[in-house]
Amino acid sequence: MSEKLDNFMYKFIVDICNEIGPRASASEEEHKAGDKIEVTLKEFCDEAHQEEFLCSPKAGLHFIRYGSIMIICSIILYWCSLLIDLGIIQLNRSFSLIFLIIAVLLETFAMIYFIFEVMRMKEIVDFLFPKRKAKNIVGVLNPKEEVKHYVIFSAHHDSAYEYNLFYYLKWFGAAAIFIGFVGIILSFVYVWLKFIFFFLPIDITIWFIRFGITMLIFSPIAVLFIFFISKNAVLGAYDNLSGVAILLGIAKILSDNRNNDEIYPKNTQVKLISFACEEAGLRGSKRYVKAHLDELQEIKPKVVNIDSISTKDQIVIVPREILVGSKHDKQISDRLYEIAKKLKIGVKFGPLPFGASDATPFTKNDLTATSIMSFDLPKLPPFYHTREDTPKVVDKEALGQVVEICVKYIKYLDNLN
Numbered sequence: 097m098s099e100k101l102d103n104f105m106y107k108f109i110v111d112i113c114n115e116i117g118p119r120a121s122a123s124e125e126e127h128k129a130g131d132k133i134e135v136t137l138k139e140f141c142d143e144a145h146q147e148e149f150l151c152s153p154k155a156g157l158h159f160i161r162y163g164s165i166m167i168i169c170s171i172i173l174y175w176c177s178l179l180i181d182l183g184i185i186q187l188n189r190s191f192s193l194i195f196l197i198i199a200v201l202l203e204t205f206a207m208i209y210f211i212f213e214v215m216r217m218k219e220i221v222d223f224l225f226p227k228r229k230a231k232n233i234v235g236v237l238n239p240k241e242e243v244k245h246y247v248i249f250s251a252h253h254d255s256a257y258e259y260n261l262f263y264y265l266k267w268f269g270a271a272a273i274f275i276g277f278v279g280i281i282l283s284f285v286y287v288w289l290k291f292i293f294f295f296l297p298i299d300i301t302i303w304f305i306r307f308g309i310t311m312l313i314f315s316p317i318a319v320l321f322i323f324f325i326s327k328n329a330v331l332g333a334y335d336n337l338s339g340v341a342i343l344l345g346i347a348k349i350l351s352d353n354r355n356n357d358e359i360y361p362k363n364t365q366v367k368l369i370s371f372a373c374e375e376a377g378l379r380g381s382k383r384y385v386k387a388h389l390d391e392l393q394e395i396k397p398k399v400v401n402i403d404s405i406s407t408k409d410q411i412v413i414v415p416r417e418i419l420v421g422s423k424h425d426k427q428i429s430d431r432l433y434e435i436a437k438k439l440k441i442g443v444k445f446g447p448l449p450f451g452a453s454d455a456t457p458f459t460k461n462d463l464t465a466t467s468i469m470s471f472d473l474p475k476l477p478p479f480y481h482t483r484e485d486t487p488k489v490v491d492k493e494a495l496g497q498v499v500e501i502c503v504k505y506i507k508y509l510d511n512l513n
Contacts, residue, residue, distance in 0.1 A: 101349060101499065105341035106492035108136070109333050113487055118329035121153035121254045121376035122228035125329075129253045130233050133370050136344050137235030140351035141368070144235040149372075149383035151230060152222040156213055156377035157257070157325050159221045163209050164321035166202040167283055171311045171318075173199040174287055178304055196291045203284045210280055215419045217377045217452055230254075230372035232380050235343075237350050237366040244363040245509040246397035249346055249502055250381065250454050251339025252374030255332025256481045257325050263482040270476050272317055273450075279314030286311060333487045334479060336374070338470075338495060339402040343368045345499040350506075359503060361510040367397070371454050374403075381454035385461055392463055398428055398509060399465035400502060401455040406470050406477065408494040409442025411501070414455070414467040417448040422456040425464040432468065435504045441497045450476070468498060 112119075112129055119126040130146060137144035173195040179185040180192040212218040233253070261269030286307040293300060331337075347368055353359035371380030385392065405411075413433050416423045429445065436443035448467070458465035471477055479485045 098496075101345055102492040102496040104348060105345045105495045105499075106487070106490065108341045108344055109337045109490060110487045112337055113331045113333055118331055119253060119255045120257060120329040121373040121379070122151065122230040123254075123329070126230065126254045126372055130231050130370065130372060133233045133253060133340060133344070134235075137233065137347055137368060140237075140344070140347035141235035142238045144233070146231040146233055147384065147387070148229055148231045149380070149387070150227045151373055151376060151379040151383065152219070152225040152227050153230070153373055153376040153379065155219065155222040155225040156217075159209060159213065159224075160324050161322045163206045164318045164324075166206040167280060167318045168315060170199040170202040170206075170287055171283060171308075171315055173202075174283075174290060174311065175308055177290065178301075178308055181301060181304075193294060196287070196294060199287045200291050203287045207280065207284045210277070213377070217382075217420055217456070219377070230380060232372055232384050233370040235347060235368040237347065237361075237368075239361045239363050239365055239510075241362050243365045245512065246365050246367070246395045247506060247509055248367045248369060248397045248399045249343055250369040250371060250399065250401045251343050251403060252336050252371040252380060252454055253340050254372055254375050254380075255329050255337075255485075256335065256375040258328055258330050258483055259481040260323050260326050261320060262476070262480060263484075266478065272320055275314070276317045276321055279311070279317055282314065283311050328483075330481060330483050330485050331487075332485055334406050334477070334485045334489050335404040335481065336402075338405040338490050340370050342402050342405065342495055342498050342502070343370060345495060346502050349499060349503060359507070361506050364506055364510045366506060374454055378452055378454055378457055381457045385457040385463070389461060392458075392461070396464065398425075399455060399458045399463060400428065400432065400505065401453050401465065401467040402498060402502075403453045403467055404469050404471065405494050405498055406490050408491050408497055410470050410472065410494070411436055411441060411443040411497060412446040412469045412471060413443060414448050414453065414469055415445055417452050417456055417467075419450060420452040420456050422452070422459045424455055424459050424466040428464055429466045431508060432466065432501060432505060435508065436497075436501050439497075439500055439504065441501065468501070470494060
């Protein structure tokens with residue numbers, strides 16, 4: 097791709113950061129960014145529009161503090177029950193059972209939340225939070241002749257709330273997440289074991305003391321999780337204005353080459369979608385897939401999601417996303433990889449070990465999709481979800497490389513029978 101196109105994309109990122117700033121999910125700033133994206137898409141596309149939806153943007157990660165408090169309270173109740181059993185607290189043994197029942201309920205609800213809402217992106221606690229309006233932005237470029245193939249390129253224009261643990265604790269912040277989940281699992285098992293053995297004529301008090309000490313060792317991590325997420329959103333140049341800039345770059349290069357048969361598609365419709373509320377748990381892409389599921393199942397588009405591009409020759413094709421259990425389409429992934437190799441762009445396959453991308457709602461509904469990202473597996477970038485995610489971490493040449501891969505993929509589809 098040309099330096100002019102690279103500069104166009106990079107300027108978009110800088111302008112959004114300077115003129116609008118951080119864009120928390122469903123915030124006024126996110127709406128403004130969506131409006132700017134729509135205006136730009138209308139300049140290059142045959143048609144562009146917004147699709148409004150409702151969601152609870154603060155339900156997902158913002159409930160972590162409450163889940164952590166539940167875990168801490170359950171540990172306290174566990175010890176209260178244990179101290180009653182040991183006779184150190186002089187209360188009727190029925191209080192031991194009452195404390196255990198409350199601890200079991202707290203642990204179970206917290207476990208359900210962490211597994212299904214945090215890890216699997218389900219909407220478990222959303223009913224507890226207010227709903228807000230958000231809007232996906234859609235642009236369409238129609239082929240010169242009959243539509244035979246459909247491709248969707250997607251990204252997201254909201255930005256994350258800062259992860260305090262990542263910013264202040266650096267590498268230990270990421271380690272704390274793993275340690276914290278181990279602690280959650282152990283406390284869940286230990287509390288349930290004590291509850292079950294309360295009704296059995298077996299005395300293993302010494303083991304419950306050991307279990308309790310183990311939970312106390314993990315409890316500082318639970319305290320840290322109360323402060324896991326900040327009230328302030330980050331600029332999100334890397335995650336994910338870079339992806340949105342690439343969508344606009346695709347639109348511009350196709351628009352500028354409508355008379356060039358080597359670039360503009362003859363039989364492939366290109367749809368460019370910038371999702372809102374990705375950082376709120378893929379809410380925008382989930383709402384889009386749900387609203388258009390019948391159409392998507394009928395036309396069977398190829399979906400290429402673009403998320404977080406920073407460094408040239410460090411392109412990652414994501415075949416699966418571990419936490420959410422998504423296994424993306426192998427054919428798309430393989431083809432994108434082959435195209436990148438032919439273009440002599442540094443590329444590799446790499447599963448996403450954390451979080452999720454907007455490709456997941458498509459894959460989970462048996463649609464063909466994959467994601468393109470840029471990170472140094474298996475480490476997290478030091479600026480990921482922190483205030484350091486500014487335009488300076490994005491290499492404009494990396495943006496051009498991904499655009500080139502995507503444009504070549506469009507022509508690959510266009511040449512199929």
